[in-house]
Amino acid sequence: MTDDDPDHVLRGDESAAGATYVCSDCGRAFHTEDLRVLHRGVRHPSALNAAEQQAYRAVYSEEERAIRSFRIRALGILVVLYFGLLFLYVVYAS
């Protein structure tokens, strides 16, 4: 089963159409510049030049803000779940 070759399967470049931002070190394509910057920072940290490091820091802290907003929303959902279940138990478990 040739297309079960794990490297091929896990590389997953089947849907790379429209992804124009290509990593110059490993050839993976990305849909946005930010994703490529993050990828290069995570996978090829030693290959970054000073400008790329700067860009990675910027994108990373921007993502950090997005993650903080995710955390706040997740906390909200947890609170709703907790009290929702609490009231459900008060009403239905007797």
Added chain:
Amino acid sequence: MRPETTPRRVASVAGAAAFVIGVALLTRGVAASNAAVGLSDAAGDALAVPRWLYVATGGAAIGASALLAGFVTDRGFVAWIHGWRRDLYGGRFRRGASTAAGVGGAVLVALVVYRGFVGPQVSTINFAVVVVFAGGRAGLTMATYLLGNLWPAVNPFRAVDQLPTGIVEYPDRLGRWPALAGILLLVWVETMTGVTRRPDVLATAVVGYAVVVVTGVLLLGGDAWFRNADPITTAFRFYGRVAPLAWERGRLTASIPGMRLVPDVDPDGTAAGRVDTGTHDPGGRAATDHLVSGLDDVAVAVALVWELTFSGFVTTEQGAAAVRAAAGVGLPPVAIYAALFIGGFAAFYLAFLGAARVATRRVRTTRSARTLAVAFAPSLLIVAAGYHLAHYFGFFISLSPSLAAALTSPLSAPANPVVFTLPAWVSGLNIAFVLGGHLVAIWVAHSTAYRLFPSRLQAIRSQYPFVLVMIGYTAVSLWLISLPTASPAFLG
């Protein structure tokens, strides 16, 4: 350049602690609710929790723990958890112990066949039934995911590989589908043919399996057969990956349970450094030991989850009633069971593939749905292990005196078989097993997502569809283990 500084690490440890505490609180609530379900018939003033609320609580526990897992965003910490290994033993006596175990396995199989045919035809005391189901189906499988995969050592059919084998080249395009068909067939035989009740039928089935295995090994060669087509070896290999102990590079190493399931693949798709030397690759797959490398393996993982759900369903009063109701319309019972078995499996499988498809749409990634399904499928094995423990732990404990008696005196049936009666709180343990399996699976999926995606938000968002599918699986399973058991309709 690593932005993870010490405060960040502290924050991630605190996040992990919050995850554990949250899970503990949630599961404690669920365990209490189940004890209440158990007591609701006994005492008027006990807390009675409606079944839908109990199932919803379980689903909420999964969803909440997925959200809590999302709080842990430190790549270094996540990678440390699944990459942790401890070297235990160099394996000096491995070959000798393995030969001894193989001889033991051969003796057990011979005794199962012999006692199955000539022993007393009573399932509770017959050596064959007790050893195959309490020993193999329950005990050995539990040992496989709790400790390590013993089957390759015990498997007596490995010896056939010493003969000249491999007359035919294994057709690679078949992948692991033959093993999937074999697993489904074995579960079908277990449910439908009375092997659990009639020792002579069980012995016939074992002989049939042995003939198929020996023929398969002689035709295809041991590696190709055991890796791609043998259902029992494949099931144990998949379960064994959950275990904390395994042989890596010829040495016995320990890992955190379940964390070997995280695929060893960098986000850019190249396989990372660790290579299992003990594995062969006759199917033309790469040298690195990917447990799941195609949709065939995804189907095997789903099948291990589904078969426990199916056998759980048909042995409940509601399941038996549903089958009887369908038979009342005039459908033949075998067709009902077949439709349920195959249809349910297809539903579970398509739900998982659908989750992968939705995930690729939701996050802007160049990875395909197939890649995500392949990467996240190993987390299902923890789920399967949790279900297996929930379904077989009590069974194994209560039958362990019978098993010990059968193993110590294989040729004489015990006059007075001893069976332990379990305390009521064991049903609470079952809920903990189902939920615990799902919770570890969520962590494995979280860890896998961090290996797949460059962006941490992508990793979090890619999880939502899979978590929904997991909630569905949990709801079904929690519902099943709360139902009263009965013997399946038309099969008793």
